[in-house]
Amino acid sequence: MIEAITDTGERREMTINMGPQHPSTHGVLRLELVLDGEVIKDVKPHIGYLHRCFEKYAEEMDDYAKVIPYTDRMDYVAAMNQEHGYIIGVERLLELEVPERVEYIRVIMAELQRIASHLLGIGAFGLDLGAFTPFLYLFTEREKILDIFEKASGARLLYNYMAVAGLMRDVHPEFKEEVADFVKTFRPKIKELDDLLSYNKIFIRRTANIGVVPDKVALNYAASGPVLRGSGVKWDLRKNDPYSIYDRFDFEIPVGSGEMGTLGDCWDRYIVRVREMEQSLRIIEQALDGMPDEGDVMAAIPKRIRPKAGDIYVRTESPRGELGYYIVSDKSASPFRVKARAPSFVHLSMLPAISKGALIADMVAIVGSIDIVLGEVDR
Template sequence: MQVHQQVSEYSDAIDLMVNMGPQHPSTHGVFRLVIWVDGERIVKVEPHIGYLHRGSEKICESEQYSQIVTLFDRLDYVGNLNNELAFCLAVEKLTETVVPERAEYIRVILCELNRIASHMLFYGVYGLDVGATTPMLYGFRERERVQELFESVTGARMMHNYIRIGGVKEDVPDDFDKNVLILLDHLKRGVDECDRLLSQNEMFLARTKGVGIITGEDALDYGVTGPALRASGVIEDVRVTDPYSIYSRFDFGIPVGSNGDCWDRYYVRVEEMRESIKIVEQAISDIPDGDISAKVRRIIRPPVGEVFVRTESPRGDLGVFLVSDGSDKPYRVKVRPPSFANLQALEYMLEDTYIADAVLVLGSIDIIMGEVDR
């Protein structure tokens, strides 16, 4: 009812109400966007979420700490390792576990490679949203290389369950350093090629420049984080402004946009891939020998208390809030998913755009529905 009352204000201008999703090819999962259009122009949009709700946070309350890592794998199913890291950091902070150096380096290397893989997926899907078919395949080609490395290290291509509380599951294989360097070499060329293919194309610029603008202040107000926020000119990267793990040791660049439009959000991610490569290079040259896991009990019983940890996942500021009642299962786990917060700004960004732009703006904030609905 409320919806219809709101819409009646616009009723003069409305031609048509269309459902974009939950089964639309470019809503990146099962996201539903109800669009009221006047011709091709969008008058009002209303996002509907919840089609992928699995109750992950509630399930966490009935699982042991070591088992929850597998659930976090499945929140943001493109940036899995980053999600695992966020949860493990939270538990480690609660139990005051000190993670061995080598484990920290392995974590950072894998997380940054995961960020590249995630951004490559974004690149490919964004190309598809704009209507170019080839970027998809190029993006996946590069992502496949990263996943091959993951397979040789963690045993799985996506759901790794590799980063464990107190360290990592097992040491990296012997040829890890060599493989990473080869991979980085490929990735550098791959990113350049992807960049040349799409970024400078006049049609791509025409489609994305000046579309879906959000100012830095508004983005902050909406709780937008990650590349989407940096594209609006706000320098905010948890890896630097509130460093976790060993990120404070590395020297890398933070790409920052100025317009806050789709192109900036896109290009910030392309540049971020290059910066991630730099981080991995530094990490791989300093990686020390030693243990890969702290001594933790198999069934972890953290002291009573609560903890909040934020990390920079490929999509933005991933927060984990954990309440422990002293038992082997958490009392409450709350995830602050970046995609969910970024999605809130969608309605704002879609003001005064076209139907075709809705796809682009939605693509440019790079949502993962598994994370939005949890």
């Protein structure tokens, strides 16, 4: 432990604010740091700057379907996955069957979104640590996914594309071709990313052995997604509690191994995201093969949604981890309660436990490595 020496030789602690407007906080997050020189003694995250009362709005909607656009606005860089989780919850409450073609399109969209989200997460992570170039390369690729989404849904960020037991509209005729094309051109880019960033010496020095999350801590804090897998726990809801049609696909769950330093460090969390993109490509390829060409994606959408009284907790694997929706129905047309369990919220609460003793500059790496989206933290 480094000790700060002042002019008089006494040790002295200082409290400073990092954020709410700080480029590395990825939104509006305030971290109250208690410092001893450069060393972090304690950190208190302050959140709520982006609170938009999602749960209150959800209760005030007079239709379950009207909540879908609001879910988009939680994790706005992975809106498809947010919608997917919510509609699965409503479908299970209603015990609805979902047409095959719809399921396949949803999976393709969800996996494309996962790649787009990881590209942003990884790019911004590199940017925080001073690697400007990869960010631009990755954004070029993300752009291609957004173009596909735009053609299908009309929007580039907040899609409102998935509907209960269906989709808002069918995909465009060239959809399959475009997605296959993307898969083909994107695969070599992952190799390029490895050369540019993953095995870059400076990047490794900034991320290895930093912000170590032991698996016990990760589980006790209910970490999930790449944060949990970075700590070596092989847990992915697409495999361990399959929803939609994920049980039909063959793919691996990449986990951290402490390759560059300690198991569960920032580099491990980073590399899990990179390897996951490869697996998403595998899922997309299989889904393109299996996707039926015919079928009305709007036929099964119910005109009126009135679930029986009861409640359900549904969890899906969003790019950031376990996205849970706890939906309570009281038989009326509006949900009695919708609680969103956001992975970023949970991961951020872990920050004090994993950053004591780190340097301020490492804090930037730690926050970047857990890849939070404040829209989802604050809801």
